[in-house]
Amino acid sequence: MKSLKNRPIGIFDSGLGGLTVVKSIRQCLPSEDIVYYGDTARVPYGNKSRTTIVRFAHEIMAFMMKARVKMVVVACNTASSLSLRSLKKTYPIPVIGVISPGVREALSVSKNKRIGIIGTKSTINSKSYEKEILKLGGKACRFFSKSCPLFVPLVENKFLNNKITYDVAQHYLGEFKSRDIDTLILGCTHYPILKQVIKKVMGNINLVDSSFVVSKEVQMLLDKKDLTRFSKKTQGTLKIFVSDDVEGFRSAAGIFLKEKIMVKKVVL
Amino acid sequence: MKSLKNRPIGIFDSGLGGLTVVKSIRQCLPSEDIVYYGDTARVPYGNKSRTTIVRFAHEIMAFMMKARVKMVVVACNTASSLSLRSLKKTYPIPVIGVISPGVREALSVSKNKRIGIIGTKSTINSKSYEKEILKLGGKACRFFSKSCPLFVPLVENKFLNNKITYDVAQHYLGEFKSRDIDTLILGCTHYPILKQVIKKVMGNINLVDSSFVVSKEVQMLLDKKDLTRFSKKTQGTLKIFVSDDVEGFRSAAGIFLKEKIMVKKVVL
Structure with a gap:
């Protein structure tokens, strides 16, 4: 079993936008592995109701728990606004929003x-x-x-x-x-x-x-809980999962993230 | 069991837009009952992939079959473009697109x-x-x-x-x-x-x-298959189902439909 420190950070968003958080965390905490989920089949979240957003967020959290992440960043402002309290109450790992x-x-x-x-x-x-x-x-x-x-x-x-x-x-x-x-x-x-x-x-x-300043918050939280990963590797891994088409995501991701990415489709 | 003629017409769309088809069919075929599904939790469809749209369309068709509709109108151009052939092959009732x-x-x-x-x-x-x-x-x-x-x-x-x-x-x-x-x-x-x-x-x-001319196609198809409903009632019923918030839908529906509507939430 991976030690808690070596587990990835989970980050999710309704779609592409959360990649700005990924970018910021990769700069600030380069050794950390990251699991990202973009809910591209159901994007956007911003004009949908609280009940629906809370349901989506819990489905994604269940995925993150299976991926054995050590903490989760809700990189989407809408999901942070509507679901953070419910997620914090439900799951045993730290969950922070933007x-x-x-x-x-x-x-x-x-x-x-x-x-x-x-x-x-x-x-x-x-x-x-x-x-x-x-x-x-x-x-x-x-x-x-x-x-x-x-x-x-x-x-x-x-x-x-x-x-x-x-x-x-x-x-x-x-x-x-x-x-x-x-x-x-x-x-x-x-x-x-x-x-x-x-x-x-x-x-x-x-x-x-x-989304830029959240990486400082992640760093503080990991330090406080003694969860920071120290590794000689210069860069942790980045695994990206989406609910819609992989190709569409990969080509659009360039607006947000300037590195080559591997993307897999997982429907929740 | 309701005779086939008395069963409702199913109409679905990614959200609100299909209400223009509802309006047109209610004017053209006022005796027909209508079951409408608007997939507001996952709207819009227009920038999503074929696989995802086909999956959504089949989920909605399963709902329509349970509602015992006599035919289905895919009122969404995107879903018509990407899923119609697959739906026609799969279900035993007539399915038409726009x-x-x-x-x-x-x-x-x-x-x-x-x-x-x-x-x-x-x-x-x-x-x-x-x-x-x-x-x-x-x-x-x-x-x-x-x-x-x-x-x-x-x-x-x-x-x-x-x-x-x-x-x-x-x-x-x-x-x-x-x-x-x-x-x-x-x-x-x-x-x-x-x-x-x-x-x-x-x-x-x-x-x-x-969306306006499709009602003529519906009328022709029902006549051809001897499925048209004749009723002394001046207006058939209209049941609307959505996957997100009911209130949001009801207030926005006014852009498309000038009648009071009853809306229920059903998540597929």
Whole structure:
């Protein structure tokens, strides 16, 4: 039996977006093995109900338990917002999401404590970011949130830095301008791909990519629980599983991850 | 046991869009009972693989068989394109899709037999419309096809008749202008909602809404097989089942269907 330290880290997302978390963890913790699950047959999660997202998340967790992971990162903001509490209650391994790390980062970089949050409909409706800001930052913080449901299809269809994407960003983010925010949480793994466009609209404010900062949280948690893997290998393994077509995923993954990947299909 | 004639017509779609077919069949065949399934937990289908769509379609067909329907309309263009042949082979009841009816209508209204086709990525990649045009219209026909993957999220987010939607339509449809087409098949149940915008870009050409013309095909098929229901009731029943949240579906259904509906959740 593999010692606990040598077991992989499980990471899951509705589709491709969680690969930004994979990338960040591979940079930060290169010795760790990773098992990734992208639920591409049922993507997107962002406009679906809490009950459905919780059901999907539990199905994926059952897969992760079979893969004998030592911890799980819910790399999807929607699944983090809607299912994290239920997953934490149910499984005996550590499960972390992307909400708390994002909020911590936002609070540390914001000077005026006026923070904008953008995400999918389900993430924004869940108020998960707002609750976490109040919990970690207190009542002096001000937050302003907005769902941006067209950002995901724009990214997935490679409308990355053109006029249409700019107009959509203007449509969604325009209202933040009068709010005097100095920090904007990109509360969806796809949104960092649109950083340039968002910056054009919002000017010089802090953009918080929670999928990037989550790797620090993973590192702290592994250290605290004495679960960090030390290995002379320069790079741990990366096993990717998806619920839809392997080829489609592999070709699209290049937007997020610049390494050759092996992908297998597993329907849950 | 219900006589065959009195059994309902089954209609299914990845989500809401198939309600345009429901509407059309309720106008054309008001006595017929209808069972509708919208696979809202796994919507959209349009960017997923053939294997996955065939699997989903068979799961829904099994539900329809349990509901003892007398025939099934695959109201989703993607599912029609990718799964119809497999469903026809497997089940003992008539199954029809939206591709043939759309092509028949296009051929009957087109004068110069130069036809444009727009649809989801999966529909366009399957070449289902092209094959049907060649089969029914012969080699003299010319066709030009283009996938328009942003149209579905635009409709679902109620970007119906604004500048952004117009620019996206211009982006996708611009290339048709030099093709001298006189007819455009709207090969996705969501696209008729964008008729106004599409007309603005394309000018005065025929727009074929296959979900609308499919009701004629249903009527012909029922008459031919002696399965038409005659009833003094002015309106048959409509039972709607979805795989995700009932409330979300009911509130969004108004874009497509102007009657009060009862919706139940059934996960397959």
